[in-house]
Amino acid sequence: MNLKLFALVGIFLLGVLAEPTNAARLEQGPTDDDRPNYVVIGAFRMYKNAIRFTDHAHKDLKMDVKFELNPYRKLYYVYVLSTDDQTLAINEAKRLREQSEFRDTWVYFGTLGKNAADGGNVVGQDIHPVTSQELVEVNKVDAEVKNETTVDSASQTVTNALPNTTNSDATEEKMKSLDDASGKNFLFKVYRATDNAAIDGDVNAIDTEKTRKIGTYKANVPVKLPNSKLKQVSFVCEVFGYRKVQRDVDYNNPEAEGITKDENGSTVVPFELVRLQKGDIAVMYNVYFFKDAAIMRPESRYEVNSLLDMLNENPKYKIRLHGHTNGGATGKVISMAKDSQNFFSLNDTKDGFGSAKQLSQERADIIRKYMLSKGVDPSRIEIKAWGGKRPIHDKHSPRAQENVRVEVEILED
Known part of the structure; x- marks a missing residue:
């Protein structure tokens, strides 16, 4: 009987140990579980509300979003994102919570839509990106919201809006409140100094008195800022490849050099951007790498090509790429195979073992190799590897992933 008892206890412990916790899964990165991770910015009971919210994200915020039924x-x-890498999803959810109006963003680990319906009894998990704990309820206000659509006055977006009403006219009228959120209309005109060409980018709005971020807004499209007792506001525009520009204004009387009103009554705040100059250092915030790999993720293409555009625009540019990691441990290093051109894919790779400095060296070097493959002269790009010697945050911080980065230093312009 004792043998049977020990056997049962052993099976039980094996089952417990075999299932990693959410926190453990975050350290593992991609897992053998083929269910994706979704970065979720909203949840709705009614199909119509989901459509309106999605349209708002598409048209007003220029975000690539989709929706499916859970x-x-x-x-x-x-x-906004579906990926097999939970670490990437968690980091993107954290970024949106900190840098956008979607401050309740979370990660859903599982399947949605028809795939979920066909998946049997495998129920997904809603994960809080900061605490890594499973969310029992994704919208705690849901039980209290009856036939209402709530609008977050601080961010002008529908949050926790899950109306139960079947009155389509009433619902439609309430959803229009999204477009009527109180506040002032602004248009952040971001353009290149050399030729006045419009530049895609974002502008961060900072409440100067409370030193807190109000939100992130798209450039060159009308936006609305809340009027929650704001006084002094700093607008900061930082586009990769250009020097950062900051405009400080009085929210209630936004008058300063170059600030005008357009035909729609929006306050137009201009940002004239100039290219980086000798001595400047810019962080490639939107270049991401696969776990333990000197291989860029596909979503890194835009910023890497922005660097390429910068080098092509000014043939006098010479740069140094600084590679950094989170921590200084040695371990597995995945590299591009010889003669491979898969800069953004784990296909055609080789496994190795090396130091954090080696990994940072190879991560900076793959960006250099990409530039060379596009015709950039090798003499224009140097490499400097730091490993984990120059972290931005503590390696155990919730924002530790930001330590994994490549910086661009301008040597000559």
Whole structure:
């Protein structure tokens, strides 16, 4: 009997140990579980509300979003990213919580839509990106919201809005409140100094008195800022490849050099951007790498090509790429195979073992190799590897992933 008892205890412990916790899964990165991770910015009971919210994200915020039904919660999940790498999803959710109006963003680990319905009894998990704990309820206000659409006055977006009403006219009228959120209309005109060409980018709005971020807004499109007792506001525009520009204005009387009103009554705040100059250092915030790999993720293409555009625009540029890691441990290093051109894919790679400095060296070097493959002269790009010697945050911080980065230093312009 004792043998049977020990056997049962052993099986039980094996089952417990075999299932990693959410926190452990975050350290592991991609897992053998083929269910994706969704970065969710909203959830709705009604199909119509999900459509309106998605349209708002598309048209007003220029975000690439989709929505699908979570049949277990009977909610339509609006998401901005679907990936097999949970670490990437967690980091993107944290970024959106800190840098956008979607401050309740979370990660759903599971399947949605038809795939979820066909998946049997495998229920997904909603994960809080900061605490790594499973969310029992994704919208705590849901039980209290009856036939209402709530609008976050600080961020002009629908949050926790899950109306139960079947009155389509009433719902439509309430959803219009999204467009009527109180505040002042602004248009951040971001353009290149050399030829006045419009530049895609974002502008961060900072409440100067409370030293807190109000939100991140798209450039060159009308936006609305809340009027929650704001006084002094700093608008900061930082586009990769250009020097950062900051405009400080009085929210209630936004008058300063170059600030005008357009025909729609929006306050136009201009940002004339000039290219980086000798001595400047810019962080490639939107260049990401696969776990333990000197291989860029596909979403890194835009910023890497922005660097290429900068080098092509000014043939006198000479730069140094600084590679950094999170911590200084040695371990597995995945590299591009010889003669491979898969800069953004784990296909055609080789496994190795090396130091954090070696990994940072190879990560900077793959950007250099990409530039060379596009015709840039090798003499224009140097490499400097730091490993984990120059972290931005503590390696155990919730923002530690930001330590994994490549910086661009301008040597000659």
